[in-house]
Amino acid sequence: MFPLLTLLIAEQVSTESILQEMVSQQALTRLSSPHFRSEEMTSYDRKSKPGGDMFANGDAGQFIRTETNEGRTEYVMADTKGPGAVVRVWSANPSGIIRFYFDGDSKPRLEQKMTDILSGKVSTFPEPFAYVAARGWNLYYPFPYAKSMKVTVEDLPGKEEHRGLYYHVGFRSYPQGTDIKPWQPEPMSNTAKFVQSELTASRRERVDSAPLIMLAKGKSETRTLSAAKGGVLTDLKIGVDPENEAATRHVILKITCDGEKCVEVPLSDFFLSAVPTDSFETFLMDKWHSKIEMPFKKMMEV
Numbered sequence: 001m002f003p004l005l006t007l008l009i010a011e012q013v014s015t016e017s018i019l020q021e022m023v024s025q026q027a028l029t030r031l032s033s034p035h036f037r038s039e040e041m042t043s044y045d046r047k048s049k050p051g052g053d054m055f056a057n058g059d060a061g062q063f064i065r066t067e068t069n070e071g072r073t074e075y076v077m078a079d080t081k082g083p084g085a086v087v088r089v090w091s092a093n094p095s096g097i098i099r100f101y102f103d104g105d106s107k108p109r110l111e112q113k114m115t116d117i118l119s120g121k122v123s124t125f126p127e128p129f130a131y132v133a134a135r136g137w138n139l140y141y142p143f144p145y146a147k148s149m150k151v152t153v154e155d156l157p158g159k160e161e162h163r164g165l166y167y168h169v170g171f172r173s174y175p176q177g178t179d180i181k182p183w184q185p186e187p188m189s190n191t192a193k194f195v196q197s198e199l200t201a202s203r204r205e206r207v208d209s210a211p212l213i214m215l216a217k218g219k220s221e222t223r224t225l226s227a228a229k230g231g232v233l234t235d236l237k238i239g240v241d242p243e244n245e246a247a248t249r250h251v252i253l254k255i256t257c258d259g260e261k262c263v264e265v266p267l268s269d270f271f272l273s274a275v276p277t278d279s280f281e282t283f284l285m286d287k288w289h290s291k292i293e294m295p296f297k298k299m300m301e302v
Contacts, residue, residue: 022140028293029294038170042059042167060165075153075162077151078171079150082173083146084144087142087172090118091114091167094118096156118130119137120132129141144182153167213238226300230297232293237289238267238271251268252265252266254302256300
């Protein structure tokens, strides 16, 4: 699955290293080192599979198995082997107690009410690492592990909320031999505080730059950027008349770097707004404005 990569691994994967990626524009333009696979375990309907009912839609209350740990009945949401890192947990209706078991430990290293940890109420994982938006409860925080990770949920006393639980557990799988520093339950680190500040500031402070291109009905425009020793486009802003936003799915954005076509996609889709009237903000992109770094050696055409 990861041929020869173990010979090239020199960097240690840690909570701090993955946190730094969250505010690194450069990280998006380069292959990760060490390499990893993005995977997830979810509450999808297990009947939905080739040879089964592909339209099965009972996507809640589906778990890998049920366990009894120290007298508790726990429902296993995720169980993965090998070096990796959980980087995202989501639920539409969090409930009960969530536990993280690292590297085969019999006792959980992290144990919290699911509603608290997915809404920013736990001091170690405040907003914007954890938050509620669009009826979804989210936790974006890295939990590296060296050998294995198991995530379970237990109902609160007198309740059976697990039956209708929707969930995702997103994680990275690294090659065998990757140097991993597992997460430890410690106070919020300086790295985490810095990343929190950067993510929060990005939502408050927007550079009021002039659009690179003004979109006009019935017209196409091209902007050419060139530099003898290469360059990086760091700010792509498109001027769109609010009255014409509905038409942006029919406008194609093309970006060519050094003669190679790199982007060809409907304008609204590139800016993560398939329904053009949507309004949102992220660290690297908001409506018609991208801060994703796009390097080129000699020339770029947009």
